[in-house]
Amino acid sequence: MQKGTRQFDFWYAVQHTKVVRGPSRALETFGETRVNYRHIAELPDDPGKVRVREGRLLAHKPALIMPEAYARDGMEGFGEQARQYLEFMKRHPESVRILQYGYQLSQEAFSEQVVTDSMEAVTARVVADVVNTRDDFAAVIQGVDDPWDVSLVHFFLLHAGASVPYNVRDLEEARRREEQDLLPEALRDEVEGAFAKAEADPRLVKELGAFLRRKGVFERFQDRFFKLVRGV
Numbered sequence: 001m002q003k004g005t006r007q008f009d010f011w012y013a014v015q016h017t018k019v020v021r022g023p024s025r026a027l028e029t030f031g032e033t034r035v036n037y038r039h040i041a042e043l044p045d046d047p048g049k050v051r052v053r054e055g056r057l058l059a060h061k062p063a064l065i066m067p068e069a070y071a072r073d074g075m076e077g078f079g080e081q082a083r084q085y086l087e088f089m090k091r092h093p094e095s096v097r098i099l100q101y102g103y104q105l106s107q108e109a110f111s112e113q114v115v116t117d118s119m120e121a122v123t124a125r126v127v128a129d130v131v132n133t134r135d136d137f138a139a140v141i142q143g144v145d146d147p148w149d150v151s152l153v154h155f156f157l158l159h160a161g162a163s164v165p166y167n168v169r170d171l172e173e174a175r176r177r178e179e180q181d182l183l184p185e186a187l188r189d190e191v192e193g194a195f196a197k198a199e200a201d202p203r204l205v206k207e208l209g210a211f212l213r214r215k216g217v218f219e220r221f222q223d224r225f226f227k228l229v230r231g232v
Helices: 009-015 067-073 080-090 097-101 119-133 149-181 185-200 202-214 218-231
Strands: 018-021 033-042 049-059 105-116 138-142
Touching: 009 080, 009 149, 018 119, 018 149, 033 119, 033 149, 049 119, 049 149, 080 149, 105 149, 119 138, 138 149, 149 218, 185 202, 185 218, 202 218
Parallel strands: 033 138
Antiparallel strands: 018 138, 033 049, 049 105
């Protein structure tokens, strides 16, 4: 392959990536997530042979950092094409929200084997094997043989993006519990009652803001308050 076309390998790999079976659970919000993957690819120069790679993706819990920091520090164990793909996504953050959350990702390739059979037959056996493991975080991915790890990055971005609503919900619930734990019980009940009324009647949102300021807790609840304002 000519040197000038090498930089576009990642895009070819992305277009030929298929997530046959993804995890049944979202990425963890408050801890690490280990995704056990199987990557299946036909050998381009040897028809009728399929390479099956097996390994693990490790995603550390998300942190609110800038995309530049993610691209600099967020990958371990990936090749140059996978890094170029992530660099491309960094320059187009509107296409993948998860970059805003700054997951750190590493991958470990445990084993690989070449099987003489059709892609369909090998995939069916691998999927059946994965189903038998009853692993909620297992994934089966079809892709190209080189650069194969681009498929892992693409799969991760898809799954991480789908996990964002669950992660945000968990973070908001944790923050709400923390806010409540720091308040006297009587004041906590007053605040929750005021929010409940404003959520039921948008005309009371302004009154809610005045109440929070009067009680000296507006800054503590401002994110929740402004989220309510935006929904009015």
